Amino acid sequence: MTVVIGVDIGNSTTEACVAVIQDDGKVEFLGGALAPTSGVKGTPDNVKGVVEVIRQNLRTACRDLTDVGLVLINEATPVISGLAMETITETIITESTMIGHNPDTPGGVGLGVGTTVRFRELPECAAGTRVVCVVTSEVDFADAAAGINIATRRGVDVQGAVVQRDDANLIANRLDHPIPIVDEITLIEKIPINMSSAVEVAPPGHSIRTLSNSFGIATIFNLDADQTRIVSYVARALVGNRSAVVVRTPHGDIEDRVIPAGTIELSGDTGKLHVGIDAGASEIMAALRRVQPLHDASGEPGTQVGGMLARVRDTMADLTGEDRVEVRIRDVLAVDTFVPQEVKGGLAGEFALENAVALAAMVRTNKGPMRALAQRLTEALDVEIRIGGVEADMAVLGGLTTPGTDRPMAVLDLGGGSTDAALATRDGKVRSVHVAGAGDLVTKLIDSELGIDNLEVAEEIKKHPLAKVESFFHIRLEDGTVSFYDSPLPASIYARVVALTENGLVPVPTRHNIEKVRQVRREAKRRVFVVNAVRALEQVAPQGNLRLIDFVVVLGGSALDFEISDMIAEELAKYGMVCGTGNVRGQAGPRSAVATGLVAAHVQRIRG
């Protein structure tokens, strides 16, 4: 009888499983354990994590280190991945021409057109002039209303107002004649005075009609075709707002600049291809398919993509200690995305949705350090360490312990950095592939598309269902069910969208509603995991034909996700595959496949 431990060192977690092998070759598994991986996988830094996980596992299995005859580690997948995201468009307003923001409570309704005038200069306006009044924060709302009323009675045609404080309704309620008022203009002092301008506030439940229409703006300001072309960017940026202000300055200019995004050069087996990043993700992925397998990718120097790939290369060189010219990018996943970015030159913190491309890149690493790691582990544990097999083969063996599976079977390992696929054919051969892009990219997409700027929160949104806090005592989950609480919920999360985590409710820092947040979350997962599942399986399937695979077992940390496996299963069902989340050893779920596979492979070897 010997006690063996299979240890799988992954990108983010190290997993172990303890087994007792009887002399007759029967195996009894004594459970598994997991701990965070210390350092970059496949390097001697991993020792700490491995020792930790083994200790933990032996404790739960009630065994001692001295009982252990053999520790099996895997030949770690020699890939690591990096991420980069870059906006390729940029909205810049020079000489401030537009204010398009959605204060919670604009005042009045309608469209007002006139010359901008400071509130304190209102008494100097001649009767009959059409003006838009600019009210700064030191003016009290009652004084502002009184001043506008006096001016109106004198015959000044006050058409609208822009207000620095959150006072729009307070002023509107005190006017003899209601006018549209837009408030919460933070940088009001930057509004050019004595220029023609337009203020529009839509009725509740509507969005503005005139200022979001290029020809509407052209009509107001008598623009010719060329000027209208320039102003179309303003109109586009204002679509969907409940209120807006547009000021026309003589040299006013708004630019929707396309940043030189550059081209990416993909060199593979069948030659080299250049693709412009601005062609979009689908073009890049199509080009990649034509040159596959990829030998290296590089970006045009001095452009966004050049910078992105150089950064990935630098990070990889740092992590692996290799020379950066030796780093070869072996796969990329391009995803179209958009990033809400503050408009340069805006006056009220306006945001514009800029187009962006996210790239996940994967590099192959040197296999050398594995021996060094085994050596260090032997010293640390004083137990025989053996490199038990290649990760993909082991994952298949572990995956096959899932009840109801048989060859030809593919495993999909959904990790943090890469998505791996391996196919076990009937004759026992295993083909495997690693593609770039997995859980980390999903987190990044959620983070940037919702403008959260906090990866920890984005991670919570990725992993958990959402809910809306509907009262101090109940929340409504995204599927419509309601949960009640015994004690009142804190005011800070009242009416907010929250993620339902094990540790309680984590508020999502966004003004988006729950449906929008949910849509962003699911789309991010679909664009990374569903796309990668198909892409990876195509590369291992016989003749690239997905219909020739019978079973697909989904494994890895991201397989624990509450919806990713279902999304993949739904897609793969189209190809007639039976796809589901793995249940390693009939009990460990999608975890511990490689560790289990290591033990299984060892047993096969002793049995001969």
Added chain:
Amino acid sequence: MPREAAVTSTSADSRGGARRPVVVLYHHPDLRSTQALRAVSAGLEEEGVLYEIREMADPRALVMRAAELAHLAASESPLGVGVALAADGSAAVQTAKMDPGFPILQTQARTEDRLSTLREMGHDAARIVKGLPLKSAAKTTGPINHLLHRKDM
């Protein structure tokens, strides 16, 4: 002259008659600062929620702290939301269904930029009615984890 969205009334005529959907704003009779009352009601008005200002005349209520007074106001509000300004200038926001001792929001008498805090309380009382995230909560950024007992239905 100002066509206010709000109704200012004495407690006598407001108790009877049709119950309009108002947030009730109670204040102590000794309350000197009309500025404070104005700030709270401006917040409510800007959010477009109707409110009613009532002077607390009941001698038993005169000793109440802002928290309890706010609960009393909430219990008289058809919307179930009340605001109170106590004699010392402290203020609180509460809903009818909550424990009187634990107001949703409260502020001490002497704080810097007191008027803007009171204005914000007016906004937030209205936002509770409207089911919108509170203005005061916008300052709390990042994850706040609350361990709570949950009962699923």
